[in-house]
Amino acid sequence: MEKARFHSLVVLQVKVLYCLFAALALSVIAVLDLIQAHTIFAAIAATFALSLLLYALVLLLRGQQRSSPLPEWLMILALAVFTLFGMQQNENVVHWVYFVPGYIYFLFAFHVASYLALVYSTAMVLMILSEFDSYLRLQILFTYGACYAFAVMYALINERNSEGLSAIVNTDPVTQVYNQYQLGLDLNKEMTRADRQSDELRLIGVAAPASWNSLKTEEYEDRLSFLSKRLKRCLRRFDTCYRLESDHFVVVMPHSTIQAAEALCENLMDDLAGNDRYDDLADVCVHPELYSPEDDVETLVGRIEGALNDKHA
Amino acid sequence: MISMRDAVQEQLLPRLQVIVYTLVALALTLLMYDQYRQGLYSLVLSNAVSIPAFLFSAAYIYINRDRDSFVWVNYPLVTSLSGLALFHLPEYPEQMIHYLFAMPMFTYFCLPMRHATVINFAIAATMATLLWINIDIPSAIRYTTNFTLLVMSTWCFSYLTLLRGESLQQLALTDRVSGAYNREHFYHLLERELARGEATRQNVSMIGIVLDDYRQLGDLHGNRAVVQFLPRFVKRIRQLIRGEDDIFRLEDDLIVLVLPNCGEEGAIVLQERIRRKIQEQSWRPFAEVSISVAAVTRNHDEDSEAIEKRLLARLNKQQRTSRQLAAFSG
Numbered sequence: 137m138e139k140a141r142f143h144s145l146v147v148l149q150v151k152v153l154y155c156l157f158a159a160l161a162l163s164v165i166a167v168l169d170l171i172q173a174h175t176i177f178a179a180i181a182a183t184f185a186l187s188l189l190l191y192a193l194v195l196l197l198r199g200q201q202r203s204s205p206l207p208e209w210l211m212i213l214a215l216a217v218f219t220l221f222g223m224q225q226n227e228n229v230v231h232w233v234y235f236v237p238g239y240i241y242f243l244f245a246f247h248v249a250s251y252l253a254l255v256y257s258t259a260m261v262l263m264i265l266s267e268f269d270s271y272l273r274l275q276i277l278f279t280y281g282a283c284y285a286f287a288v289m290y291a292l293i294n295e296r297n298s299e300g301l302s303a304i305v306n307t308d309p310v311t312q313v314y315n316q317y318q319l320g321l322d323l324n325k326e327m328t329r330a331d332r333q334s335d336e337l338r339l340i341g342v343a344a345p346a347s348w349n350s351l352k353t354e355e356y357e358d359r360l361s362f363l364s365k366r367l368k369r370c371l372r373r374f375d376t377c378y379r380l381e382s383d384h385f386v387v388v389m390p391h392s393t394i395q396a397a398e399a400l401c402e403n404l405m406d407d408l409a410g411n412d413r414y415d416d417l418a419d420v421c422v423h424p425e426l427y428s429p430e431d432d433v434e435t436l437v438g439r440i441e442g443a444l445n446d447k448h449a
Numbered sequence: 450m451i452s453m454r455d456a457v458q459e460q461l462l463p464r465l466q467v468i469v470y471t472l473v474a475l476a477l478t479l480l481m482y483d484q485y486r487q488g489l490y491s492l493v494l495s496n497a498v499s500i501p502a503f504l505f506s507a508a509y510i511y512i513n514r515d516r517d518s519f520v521w522v523n524y525p526l527v528t529s530l531s532g533l534a535l536f537h538l539p540e541y542p543e544q545m546i547h548y549l550f551a552m553p554m555f556t557y558f559c560l561p562m563r564h565a566t567v568i569n570f571a572i573a574a575t576m577a578t579l580l581w582i583n584i585d586i587p588s589a590i591r592y593t594t595n596f597t598l599l600v601m602s603t604w605c606f607s608y609l610t611l612l613r614g615e616s617l618q619q620l621a622l623t624d625r626v627s628g629a630y631n632r633e634h635f636y637h638l639l640e641r642e643l644a645r646g647e648a649t650r651q652n653v654s655m656i657g658i659v660l661d662d663y664r665q666l667g668d669l670h671g672n673r674a675v676v677q678f679l680p681r682f683v684k685r686i687r688q689l690i691r692g693e694d695d696i697f698r699l700e701d702d703l704i705v706l707v708l709p710n711c712g713e714e715g716a717i718v719l720q721e722r723i724r725r726k727i728q729e730q731s732w733r734p735f736a737e738v739s740i741s742v743a744a745v746t747r748n749h750d751e752d753s754e755a756i757e758k759r760l761l762a763r764l765n766k767q768q769r770t771s772r773q774l775a776a777f778s779g
Contacts (some may be wrong), residue, residue, distance in 0.1 A: 147609060154605045159599045168591050231595045235602055242606045274483045275544045278476050279551045285472060287555035289465045294610045296461055301614065304623040309616075318622065328692040333710070359462045373644030391649050 148195060155192035159185040177226055180218060187211065205243065212239050216256055224267055230276055233260055237284040241291035249291065257284060308379045310357045311364035316437075319378040319386060323433045326390050330427055337427040338392040340400060341440035342367060342385040345419035346448045359414060366411070370403040372396070380437065384444050397424040421447040463514035466523075466559060470507035474500050492541060495533045515671030523559040526701055527552075531572050538576065539583040546592050547574060553596075553603040562607050569600040629681040629698040635705065638695055639753045642709045646747065653747040654716035655756060656706040657764045658686070658723065661739040661771065663702035670734055677730060685730065689723055706759070716744035741767040 162185035169178035191207050203385040216236055222229035236256055241249045260280065266274050306318035314322070330337035348359055360383065367377055368386055378386045389397060401422045423443040427436060481496040488609055506526045513519040531552055538545040552572055556565035573596050580589035622634040639655075646653040659739035660666070660682075667675045679698075686704065694705045708716055720742045723746070732738045748755050 146612060150605055150609055154601060157601055158598060161594045164594050165591060168587050171587065190474040228591065229670075231546075231550060231592075234554075235599060238554065238602055238606055242609070270483070271487065272543055272547070274480050275547045278480050279547045281476055282473060282551040283554045285469050286551075286558045289469055290554070290558050290606070290610075293461055293465065294614065297614055298617060300625060301617040301621055304625055305617055306622045307620040309620055314622075325693050329710075332693075371646075374641045374648065376641065390645065 148199070149390065152192045152195050155188045157193070159188040159192070162188065174226060177222070177229070178224070184214070185213075208243050208387055212243060215239070220263055222236070223263060227268070227272075230264075230268075233276075233280055234283045236260075237287040239270075241287045246291055246295045250288075253284065253288075256383075280287075311361050311379050311385075313364050313368070313377045313379050313385070316378065316380045317381070319388070319437070320433050322376065322378075323388060323436070326388055327427060327431070327433075329390065331429055335391050336393065338389045338394075338397045339425045339427065339436065339440060340387040340389065340397060341421075341423040341425065341444045342387065342404070343421040343423075343444040343448060344383060345416045347416050355363055362413065363408075363420065366407050367404060370400050370407060375400070380441065384441060386440060388439065394424075394426075423447065463510045463519055467507045467511045467514075469558075470503045470510070474507070477503065489544075490539065492537060495537060499530055499533065502529055511731065513674040517672070520560075524564075527556055527560065527568060530555075531568070532541065535572070535575050535579065538579045542580065542584055542588075546576075550596065550599060553600045557603045557607045562604070562611070565607075566600070566604060570597075571573075573597050573600065584694065624698040626676055627683045627698045627704075629683045629696045631697065632699050635697040635699060635707075636753060638697075639707060639757070642707055643747065643753055643756075646709065651710045652712045652746055653756075654708040654711045654713065654744060655760050656716060656720050656723065656742060656744045657760045658704040658706070658727075659741045659764055660661075660702040660704075660766060661738040661741055661768065666735055666738075674734055678735065678738075681732070682738070685727065686723060689726055690719070703764075712742070713746040716746055720744040739771070741771050743767045 162181045166178045166181035166185060169175075169181060190209075190299075191211075194207075215232065219229060219232045219236065223233070237253050238442070240253045240256070243249075244252060256282075261277065264276055268276060285381070306315055306321075307313070308315045326337055329335070342363070344360060344363055348356055360379075364377065364379065364385065367387065371377060371387060372389070374390065376388045378388070380386060387400065389400065401424060404422065405418075408420055411417055421444055423440060425436065425443070427442050431439075462616070477496050477500050481500070483495050484490075484496065485493045503526070506522045509522045510519045513522075534545050534548045534552075538549075548574060553565075553569050556568050568653055573593055576596060577589050577593040619633065621631055624631045627648070631680060642653050645651070663675075664683070666678070683696060683704065686706070690696065690706060690708070693709055694711075697705045697707070699705050706719075708719070711719075724740060724742045727738060743760060743763055743766075745756060745760045745763060752760075
C-alpha cells in the first residue's frame with residue numbers, strides 16, 4: 137500500500153475511534169443528566185452522541201474517499217453555541233469550554249482558527265465574568281487561558297513544521313512522482329552531463345485528456361495517479377518522471393536515441409489503449425523533445441508545455 | 450510530542466515553552482492574589498510553590514535551549530503540579546477540577562506523546578478515586594468522563610498532527626538541517642545511477658565522509674552550533690564536486706557523495722582534495738573538524754546495497770586507523 141494511502145487510512149481509523157469514544161462518553165453524561173433530572177441537557181448530550189455515532193458510520197461507509205469538513209465545522213459551531221448558552225443554566229457545562237480552542241486549532245488553518253478562537257474567547261470571558269461568582273471565575277479563566285495558550289503554541293509549532301517540510305517536499309503527493317521544482321534541479325544536471333559527454337538528452341511531455349479538467353478534484357487526482365503509474369511502468373530504469381504545475385508529466389530520458397523515445401511513447405499509448413478502466417485514455421497526448429545546447433530549463437519546459445497545449449487545442 | 454524531534458522545531462519549542470511558562474507564572478500570581486483575598490490559604494501556598502517551579506523551568510529551558518537535556522525539567526514540573534492539584538482535590542473540588550483540566554494540553558505540549566498519555570490516565574484514575582471517596586459517585590463519573598474525553602481529544606490532535614508531519618517527511622527528499630538530499634532519495638538516485646552506468650558502461654563511485662567528533666561537537670558547543678555548521682559544511686563540499694555529482698546526508702554524521710561517470714582514481718583524488726580542504730578551513734566556533742573519508746567504485750554487477758556496505762566497511766576501517774594514529778601520536 138502506498139504511504140499516502142496508508143496514512144489516510146490511519147487518519148480515518150483515528151477519527152472513527154475518537155467519534156465512537158466521544159459518543160460513548162457523551163452517552164454516559166446524558167444518563168447522568170437524566171438521573172439528575174436535567175432533561176434538556178441530557179437530550180443535548182444524547183443528540184451530540186448520536187451525531188458523532190452517525191458521523192463515524194458515514195466515515196466508515198465512505199472509506200478512503202475524501203469527506204467534506206462541513207460536519208466537523210458544524211459540530212464545533214454547535215459545541216461553541218452550547219457552551220456559551222449552556223453555562224448560564226448549568227455550571228457543569230463550563231468544562232466543555234476547555235475543548236473548544238483545541239478543536240478550533242485542529243480543524244481550521246492557523247490564521248482562521250486564531251480569529252475564530254479570539255471571537256469565541258471574548259464571548260466566553262464576558263459570559264464567565266457575568267455568570268460566575270468570584271469563587272470560581274478566575275480559576276475557570278486561568279484554565280481556559282492555559283488551554284488556549286497551549287493550543288496556540290502547539291498549532292504554531294506544527295504550522296512552522298509543515299511550512300518547513302512543504303519547502304523540502306519535492307515529490308508530488310498525488311502521483312508520487314517528482315514535482316516541477318525537482319525537475320528544475322535535475323534537468324540542470326542532466327543538461328551539464330549531456331553537454332560534457334556530447335550525449336543526447338530527450339524529454340517526453342505527456343498531457344492528460346482535456347476532458348479530465350471538468351471532473352471533480354478527487355476523481356481527477358485518481359486518474360492522474362493512474363496515468364502516472366502507467367507512465368512509470370514504461371520507463372527505463374534510469375528515466376525519471378515529473379509532474380509539472382500545469383499537471384502535464386515530463387519524462388527525462390538521458391542517453392537516448394530517437395528510437396528509445398518513440399518506443400516509450402508507443403509503449404505508453406499501447407498500454408493505455410489496452411486498458412478499459414477509463415474511456416478517454418486514448419486522448420492522452422505525448423510530445424517528444426530533444427535538448428539542444430542553447431536551451432535552458434525554462435525554454436525546454438515551455439516548449440514542451442506549448443506543444444502539449446497545442447495538441448489539446 | 451514526537452514530532453518535536455526535528456532540529457528546526459527543537460529551536461522553536463524551548464523558546465515557546467519559556468514564553469508560555471512565564472505567562473502561566475504571571476497568571477498564577479493573579480490567581481494566587483485572588484485566592485488570598487478569598488481566604489483560600491492552602492491554595493495560596495500551593496501556588497506559591499507552582500510559580501517558582503514554572504519560573505525555574507523557564508530559566509532552565511532558556512539556559513539549556515540548545516541541548517536536548519532541557520526536556521527533563523518538564524517531568525518534575527508536571528508531576529508536582531498534578532500532585533498538588535490532586536492533593537487539594539478533596540478539600541477544594543470545584544477549583545481543582547478546573548485546574549486539572551489544563552493538564553492534558555500542558556502535558557502533550559511539553560512531554561513525548563506516550564509519557565503524556567500515561568501521566569494523564571494516571572491523573573484520571575486518581576481523580577476518579579478521590580472524587581468517588583470524598584464527594585459522590587455521579588460527580589466522579591461525570592468529571593472523570595469529561596477529563597478522559599479531553600485527554601483523548603488532545604491525543605488525537607497530537608497524533609494526527611504527528612502523522613501529517615510524518616507523511617510530509619516521507620515525501621521530502623532533502624535533509625532540513627544540512628540542505629543535502631536525504632536517505633530516502635539516496636536509494637532512488639543510486640539505483641538510477643547504477644542502472645545508467647550499466648547501460649552506458651560508465652563507472653559510478655561513492656565517497657563517504659564521517660564527522661569524527663560529531664557527538665562531542667554537539668555536547669561542547671550545543672545543537673544550535675552544529676545546526677549552523679552543517680549547511681556550511683555541505684556547501685563547502687558542494688563547491689569541491691562537479692555539477693552532476695550529488696550529496697546526501699545519510700546519518701547525523703555521515704555524508705555520502707555519488708559520483709557518476711567517475712573512476713576509482715578520480716574518486717581517490719577527490720577524496721584527498723576534500724579531506725585537505727575541509728581540514729584547512731576554519732570552522733568557528735569549532736577549533737577543528739576531523740573527518741574520515743573513504744571512496745569506493747562500483748565493481749561489476751554490484752548492487753546498491755553491496756556498494757553501500759562496502760563503503761561503510763571502508764569508512765569504519767578508516768576511522769579505526771585514524772583513532773590508532775591519534776592514540777600513537779598522543
